[in-house]
Amino acid sequence: MAIQLYSLATPNGMKVSIALEEMGLDYEPHTINIRNNEQFHPDFVAINPNSKIPAIVDPNGPDGKPMNVFESGAILLYLAEKTGKFISQDPRLKWETIQWVFFQMAGVGPMAGQFGHFYVYAKDKCDHPYPLERYSTEVKRLMGVLEKRLEGREFLIDGGYSIADMATFPWIYCIEVFYKGAEVIGLENFPNVMAWKERCMERPATAKGMKVCKF
Ligand SMILES: N[C@@H](CCC(=O)N[C@@H](CS)C(=O)NCC(=O)O)C(=O)O
Structure with missing residues (x-):
């Protein structure tokens, strides 16, 4: 089963x-x-x-x-x-969780993915600066939203680690480790986000889950 x-x-x-x-x-x-x-x-x-x-x-x-x-x-x-x-059983916290999962699905994931496409994968296919400018600007903006949300919070949702964190922090890891985009996105300008990403990754089950189906 x-x-x-x-x-x-x-x-x-x-x-x-x-x-x-x-x-x-x-x-x-x-x-x-x-x-x-x-x-x-x-x-x-x-x-x-x-x-x-x-x-x-x-x-x-x-x-x-x-x-x-x-x-x-x-x-x-x-x-x-x-x-x-x-996911919290408290209705308010439950909807906050769903809201931040959707924020990731509609914003962080697609924008960071397009950033990675133009910064890494299609680097030699596009000599116009506009796509990279557009997606890096949007990723920075979204990072700013996360930075503010994480001010004074351990995780995205009060009450503890949730599927909203699981959905989102892997994209920050991806920008840093897979795309090597720390400098162009200016990850050092988002200390709350970077500390939260580390907190998530310190969890043994999360660290194990990140290695499943490795390239
Ligand atoms: N919105 C989808 C996106 C999934 C997605 O883009 N997966 C990528 C890998 S991260 C993929 O399978 N790409 C293969 C392709 O586009 O052909 C989700 O969150 O599940």
Whole structure:
């Protein structure tokens, strides 16, 4: 009855393996190597019609039947509801958590991803400065929003570590470690964010989850 995880240790992939580890759920990881286009294999497309990692198959869905879930934010909410963990049962805090998960899904992830695309992957394909300027400016703005939110807070949501943290900090790690963008984004200007990212990564289950389905 183990949850089947289809992933790769990218920021979107890590979120889900971190949640599975933190929630103590039984799961089996399967690496989908997107560099080899494995996300387009019909067996994977049958699970995620959008051909992107991560995705899960829960053999024991809410109605007792198998359930496929794709979109990392939806998977985090699904797992949090399944276990009752890492999302507050207090309605206000629960909606704050959902709000910050959506902020990550609609803002931090897509903008940082586009920044990485133009700063790293498409470096030699675009000689116009506009895309990099646009996405780095937006990433800096979003970092400022996080910096303010984390002023005087240990984690994004009062009451402790939650799926909102799991969704978001891997992107800061990605900007720093995968994209090597510390200087261009000016990560040193966001001390609350950087300290929070370290706090998240110090958690043993989170650190373990970050290494699942490694490149
Ligand atoms: N919104 C999606 C984004 C997933 C996503 O972009 N995954 C990337 C890796 S981080 C991927 O599978 N890329 C392969 C491709 O675009 O072909 C989510 O959060 O699950």
